[in-house]
Amino acid sequence: MEEVIINDCVRYCLKTGQLSRLDSVEQYINLDNLETAVLSYFIERDNTLITYDNLLSIWSSPVATENSLNRVISSLRKKFKQVGIAENLFINTSKKGYTFVGKLGTDDKAVPVPWKKWILSFSIVSLLVIAFNITIDWQDKVQQVPAIDMGEVRTSKLLEDADFKLDLAYNLANDRVAYSKKNIKDKYWYSEILDRYRGDRLRISLPNKNVRKNVWLTDNELVVRVYTEESCSIEKVTIDESYETFTFKTLFPCNPNSYASSLAKLDETRLLITDAKFNDTASDLYLGDTTTGEVTRIAINNDGGAGFYKVITHANSDLVALLSSSDGVTFRIDLVDSADNWKRIWTEYTKSNNYSVAWDGARLAFRNNKNGITIVTFNGTLEAQRINLPMLTPIHNISNASENSILLTSGQFAAQKLTYNDAVDSHLISNKANIHASVAVFLTDNDVLYVSTETGINQIWLYDHKARKNRQVSNFIEEQRIFNISVDEKNEFLAIEDNDGITLYRLNVYYSELEVLHTIKGRNPFFYQQTLGYADYSGQNSVIRAYDLASGADAELNIQGGLVGRTLDNKLYYSKRFQPGIWQYFHDNEDRLVLELPSSSYRWLLNDKHIVYQNDIGEYFEYNLEAGTVDSFQSETCVRPLTFKGKLCISGEPTESETSIIVLE
Template sequence: MVSSGVYYTINNRLQFFYKSGCLVLDQQEVKLDPLESLVLEELTKHPKEIIATDTLLDLWPTSATSPNSLTRVISTLRKKLRTLDAFHVEIKNYPKKGYALIAEVDHLSAQTSKVQLENRHNKPTRLATKTPLIGILFIAVVLLINYAVTSIFEKTEDSVSPVLDKAIQLVDDQYEKVDLSVNDTHTQVVYATRDNEQANWQLKVLDTYSLESRVISEANVNLRSPDWLNNDTLIYRAYGDSSCAIKKLDLSHSDAQPIAMFPCNELTTGKGLSVLSADTILFTDAARDIAPASLYKGNIQTGKVTKIPGFDNSGVGAYNIQSKTGSNLVAVLTSTDWSTSNIHLVDTQDNWRSVWQTNTPKAKHSVSWDGQSLFHANESGGVTAHLFNASRYVKSIEMSGFSKLYNFVGNNGSVAFIQGDMYRTDVLMSPINESKSTATLLVDSRASNKLAQFIDENTVLYVSDVTGIEQLWLVDINTQTKKQVSMFAKAQKIDHIAYSVQKGLVAIEADKAINLYTLAGSKVSGDAYQQFAGTKPLFFEDNLLFSTRDDSDNYRIDALNLENKTLKKSFLIGAHAVKVSKGRLYYTKYYQPGLWQYYKQKDDDLISSMSQDVSYWFVDGQQLLFKDQDDMPTLVDLTNNQFIQLNGSTCQFITDYQFGHCLGQAYKPNNTQLMLAETNH
């Protein structure tokens, strides 16, 4: 079969076809799933550079993430390289830093290749929880109660009106928590959990009144997707590196052993498992490791498994499901590529016909159906509840206030949910020449704070999700006074920011698009007045510079003139990264070491022989600060090209360097909270 599109040649032998998801060496072929292709492409785009773990995790087209999934993807990539005897290609791990592809890479455009192309489905998604401040949580609950009572949940004879009555915090710790399920009497909650040291998933059963817990685990086996067969019996998925089974466990007997009911594929993407009736369960699974997840029905009494047609068209397939005993309707979340998803409510008694559906711009990992209301996360950082009378749709309700909601499940008038981040990110500031000085803490909260940049010597602009949605903030270095600059209503992941005080503009990159906002009175306007495709925006003189690619997938820097709104393509060819300092423009190139200074009227100068293996670099006047492949901060005097290694420097995870000070990020374990909210109808 003929292949066309983009491919890379690694060490002159190994071919990597990104768009087809294939590795080819000496006529041998190994297929990659979408996540493996995404990670390998990012590594091949920056050979020998350390790509930070967070950068690689950002490639996941879903917000449900954890470092363990990246570890598994890297592991499978290495195994597939060994399958091809590609021992000359190394994916090197730099602990607490990231990964690097140690190889020579050529980026080419393929015309033909003897490669058999097949669609592959994704590996198990990495899952991480999200948690806000406790105070915000209860404010959110109060706001939701008031909103529901006063304006939305009016009683009609054909409407279902769940109203939050009270919220109980069940767990608040630093362990990851996912896959919630509440029994019918609301007396027990079960969820999958693990620590942040990449241990296997185990199940924890929690008494909602006494808060006594029971841990269910198996050596070297992950236990996931629990659900209640009845108030005393659990079903769950147990998988290792080479085996998978759906098991049943009777909790009423302390010495009871789990019973394997159905085999499954340990590499399946779908995490769904739900009880349909007393003798029937539903589960998502893949027939083999290159197939999308399908939907199956399993009879507990007979052991018979039946595939439900229509839910595995391509890509991910059926990813998440939720049924409710006594209801013939089932909520099914499907996706083809993890970039979009469909949520269906299907009738099991009418040939699994979809009686209602909705689309979401991003594949949401969690959907809940309690027999009357369907819940899912929305794009504003909250929850949407779709209300039904039997199978007839009544209305939808946008419920805000649930900051950083991650995983939730409804059952008979209760909603259990998890919110928050596994890690918080603080912003630090440190003098560059005082390696033993104590870093000044600029931002200290349980939020994720990132992308900190100097506006002037006394002010820093940064991104924080302390309110639940990423917003722009200012902090006064001297007084530690913080001020929110933006009031975005829609949740988005901000990847880069650039500002121009002189022009009164702010450029924000989110989802590989750049939005240009007006900045007036230290406030960002509500709506962007211009949007275009591109990454890494930067203001330089009268231009907004940004990275893009041409039709041949070659990298370049384009320039948007802010005065006449004209676009100059190929402002810089082959540039990897650009920075501005003291009105001067500096840049590095792909696959070529060194730092260049841009000139309008003459050829650009190579001003430093900085190694190509650079993870971060910044210019402050006549000083260059960069981190080499060993993650060592190094200071270069550009007047004499003298290199000084900064041993013991606090300038790690650098985000900016100006005025003789560096800004950096510090990652610390955070707490996630498991909540149980009761509702009344």
């Protein structure tokens, strides 16, 4: 049973999370991941009072509150109204919980649905197991496409700790898992190898260098990327038979300032490499011969932006998975044929950032737009079937393990506390998980706008420092990723950048309401001389433009190559897309290069005659605009600055990761 009829007029599909009217199946309303989980939980227990605690257990997240639940219930009520059910299906019992009172039935006749086989235990592992069992039915639909045998499903948690874990690579020959690891207090990444069954670990590291991007060559040979801000090399790590010692051998040089980089084994002597010339330039695909040291570029269009940031291969297929993004908002997954001039044979676009995908030569698994997992099965080069698996905890890596199994990392990858800092002390703004570290701005010395997920999705909040109180400003219904916010000098306008671009709002005098004024397809909003500045970024080129707040027309500002703009004392400074550095804008004269940056051209702030910037390993420096000198940025209270106002600072204090490595087979 995959569908249920509610109140004899609305169809709810548990598999897709969609509501539709019975008389109009082509028109439907999508539920997000939490809405789907909550509604399914209610339907399984219809006409039963469900306590707040039981409902909140669905989240598997420390940020879940009764407000989070109320937001989901409110959204469900609105979506039921959109499909024709105006009456309240969720009855609240004060201080206790909710009861779902909808009438349930099937297409055949209005009788109670046997929901016992749909019981969901909303932990990550059991969700996946049940989703596999109830959705896979490929043999009946597509001939010659094998189904995954989930008759005996086993799930194993291989590792759980407070370190970040990425770059998963499974060795089929000896059941060892390689991954990149870093504690929040560390400067550098290192690789670690875990024996799946014995639990033994081997740390692969070098002093004052990052070691990442693991790929297995043989059962005791691993290829990694070793880099600092000044140097980079692709190294072969040879491990002795006892798995206690190892040696490094340089295979190829690489570019140290390339974030969009990855490695994959094409065959016994050749590696696929993605690499870029500088930070924020598109990565190309290269072929490296491990016997000769020769590296050649493969002629395939990277579409600009980040370019190819991940490549995945499998020994049983000539098809190669390539991950790319031209704008940092939409992410592209391609299957290309390495035996046919790297021809693209399949493409998928997502709004969800996939650090990696699992590809076993016949099935491709990736994180979908609902933060679940989609598994696509191929018959040759043609897509034959796909299923969607709901997930209630964040997924950061998906990779292959053994046959018919998936390796993944899940859990809270990174959160942070926001602190309000003056010259002598710091005060906690919020200890909830604020997803984006750069999203905070001063309105006054006392009032701060910031983004928090306290109610379950990103909302704009106001912190009153004197009263030590927080209150919600926005009331967004749909989940959205907020990248930046900016306010003008008079605190009349607020610009918010999300996945769809920039929305300009008017703030009322109490900072309690947001009125939509205008939308712009742009990035990195800032206010400058009665205009809203932004980057018009196409993936290949970037131009800083401006929107006149008074006339509603385009302003004259046009800075070719500009990506990030900030203002100080009515002066405009900006950084460019392809040239690490900061320039000052002059209307009637040539712009002046103020500061050359080591690599990153976007992590910088302006404050009190200084430019504060961060290098690739997280160290902060400040450049004195008057003296022209550079010093380490040191503050006892503002350790990781997000925004300044004079001597005041908002700092982000990252919390430890809570991620696990899990194998499903």
